[in-house]
Amino acid sequence: MENNNTILIVDDHPMTVDSYINLLSDVDGLSNACFLKSFSSQDAFQKINFCNAQNGKIDLTLLDINLPPFEEYNIFSGIELGKLIKLRFPECKLIFLTMRSEPLLVDKVLKDLCPEGFISKNDINFETFPQICKKIVEGDFYRSETIINSQRELFKRNINWDVYDSQILLLIADGVKTINIPEYVPLSMSSIEKRKANIKAQLINGVGNDKELIHSAKRLGLI
Template sequence: MTEKIKILMIDDHPMIIEGYQNTLQFTKKSKQELTIDIANNCDEAVKLMDKSISLQLPYNVLFVDISLPPSTDGSMSSGEDLAEYARKVLPNAKIIVLTMFNESFRIHNIIKTIDPEGFLIKSDLTSRELASAFQAVLYNPPFYSGTVNSHLRKTIATDIIIDDKNRKILHLLSQGIKTKNLVSHLDISLSAIEKRKKHLREIFEVRDGQDETLIDEARKKGFI
């Protein structure tokens, strides 16, 4: 009996998506029938997800690149936000996260916030690993690539978890928005924002108190 699998691939590099598609179609099992939709940004992905739900044909598997440009309304600053949205609206879908970031705390953060069924570091990725990850995620999740597993095995002295509000603060600051104007974008007071910024400076070991340095350090570690 044919097993129909509906897939949404989200990446802003068309060549990469083409490679993923070809690999999956070439390595799928004979009983599997794959339908693959493509989105190049958060807005397209949300539209396709919502449409799949309204048609009662929800996606079974999502490939989500973390480094996506923000959505036009600013509600999503990366693929991480998109994956969190997918978790809410497509609770039965398997999520495979793909990222270039390979810092320990970034990896831990994604596992804590999204808990993906698949987690692949792009620099590790081969066609064989993508094919293995896809089949494992369908029938025996999770599947984590080598780099992810080695980071998870290391015990991290300071487990840096940046919550949603703090990531939004970092994102807005990186867009050049002044601290005093953050209140209109976040439903918290200015003193709460200042407290969070102080905490972020401690996390990223920013000594000079400058927003530019904070943004720089957060960007280096893949949070922006």
């Protein structure tokens, strides 16, 4: 990446955004980059679409997962923003920086977006962060230790389902009623019911309500 690149940073903590900018400004090839700050899903959504409408570009995006939702456009987290960025700017390199490391969430992000970087904030410091970003900018993929261990945990559990099943379980954990899940997942109600039955079969032997299902998933460390 050259000095004239545009970097979007989205985090709801302004001091975190400023820290990323200060550290990235010392990375070779990024010292003169144009940095776009965003502290909410709504503002990020607007910046992404404005840049696209102006035939601009975003070369690198740093995203938190936990962000205030912009429900009007079905943006509930950094994951939906990541999808929008990849839609508008397919060549943009995407780095998730998050405190979240639940196995199902990690699996969903990796399968949905395959970001160039997926980093637990607990795994980086002022010294390692710019080095990692430099490697990603130069073409590497990077997963921090916590993210890798989260992937391994899911493999150990031998969970037999796909990204839609994970999304269904995460939605139930967020309090979304089964009847409303088709608003979030592109599946029919009958398909969702079958998948939910499969999830229950694996986690609670097919017996129990949603509360017991989520309790089991949390006990196993999946969410």
